[in-house]
Amino acid sequence: MFSAHHFHHLPSFSKKMAFFTASYYSSFTIIATFAVLALFTGSSSAQLSTDFYSKSCPKVFSTVQSVVKNSISVERRLGASLLRLHFHDCFVNGCDGSVLLDDTDSFTGEKTAGPNNRSIRGFKVVDDIKAAVEKACPGVVSCADILAIASRDSVVTLGGPDWDVKVGRRDSKTASFSDANSGVIPPPTSTLSNLINRFQAKGLSAKDMVALSGAHTIGQARCISFRDRIYNETNIDSSFAKTRQSQCPRNTGGRKNLAPLDLQTPTAFDNKYFNNLLDQKGLLHSDQILYDGGSTDSLVETYSKNDKTFDEDFVTAIIKMGDIDPLTGSSGEIRKNCRKPN
Structure with missing residues (x-):
């Protein structure tokens, strides 16, 4: 860019013109920079707010919470x-409710993609929530928002932290089987760099990734997703591996058998x-790759010692997500x- 010494030998008028030009280009650069930043930060997320339904559906939060609590x-x-x-x-493809769309004769959605097939569940609860919300305020609340609210209520119901959910999302009219299969959802075999990269591609930091991985304090996994680890990996407690092997045979059978992701308190968010x-x-x-001599070890140690720090970082990360x-x-x-779709 222009600097002051460029103007020193110019006639007065030229100095003014040069200064104007430099200022114009500086302003243009700033405006362009902000425009680029807006693209990367997802300007539409700025339209989400915690009070989006305050007039159109004031009972949405209590309605969702009631169904979630009963279901859990x-x-x-x-x-x-x-x-x-x-x-x-x-x-x-963003928080748009696309994962909820059923396949039809002419359409294949995301439910049967590799990361989801016979793995994601809870659709009946979503149907129940939607029915209750539609009764309270027809045609107002999106399915994408229902997922965001139900996530918070699930965490709170199981003893985890509370937060104000941003709402105002709308639902997609389609879904993408190929995008769901493209590796954007990290598989259980992921390396640490793969996990960090996948989350960074969505605007989430390595810290966000570790905090969100802490959601594995609840839930279960199928034998097929941890069989290779319990038989072939060395960074595993031997008695823990043996216990898991008893439910997950080495070669055949038991592929659907479940084991808790958190050995100690599998139904408590801690x-x-x-x-x-x-x-x-x-x-x-x-x-385990989160604590295996890599860059995220210190975060795991921090969260293991301080549940308040984990709760705070988890809330920050899930709001960003x-x-x-x-x-x-x-x-x-x-x-x-x-x-x-309608």
Whole structure:
């Protein structure tokens, strides 16, 4: 850019013109920089707010909470399932409810993609929430927002932190089987660099990634996703491996058998997941890799010692995750039925 000494030998008028030109280009650069930043930070997420439904559906939060609490009282595991639906929705083309769309004869959605097939669940609870919300205020609340609210209520119901959920998302009219299969959702075999890269691609830091991995303090995994680890990896507690092997045979059978992701308190949202990692009792390869001599070791140690820090960082991260490329304004629609476009 121009600097002061460029003007020193110019006639007065030329000096003024040169100064004006330099100022113009400086202003232009600043404006352009802000425009680029807006593109990368997802300007539409700025349209989300915690009071979006304050006039149009003031009972939305209490309505969702009631259904979530009742469902979890019947089956504790559903809390983890609802939280996972929100994550799998947001990572594929943004938080737009696309993961909820059923396949039809002419359309293949995301439910049967590799990371989701026979793995994501809780759709009946989402249907129940939607029915209750539609009764309270028809055609107002999106399925994408229902997932965001239900995630918070699941965490709180299982003893975790509370936060104000930003809402105002709209629902997509379609879904993408190929995008769900493209690796944007990190598999349980992920390396640390793969995990960090996948999250950074969504605007989430390595710290956000470790904090969100702490959601594995609740829920279960299928034998097929941890079989290789319990038989072939060395960074695993031997008695823990043997216990898991008893339910997950080496070669055949048991592929659907479940094991808790958190050995100590599998239905309570706490920081015990991180204690497990210190003891080499991470169930998935992608769990233990967070504490295996790499760049995230110190974060795992911090969270294992301080549940308040974990709670705060988890809340920060999940709010950021909920901001990933939402549909707002006149984009998308408000689905009447979360399983199909209007």
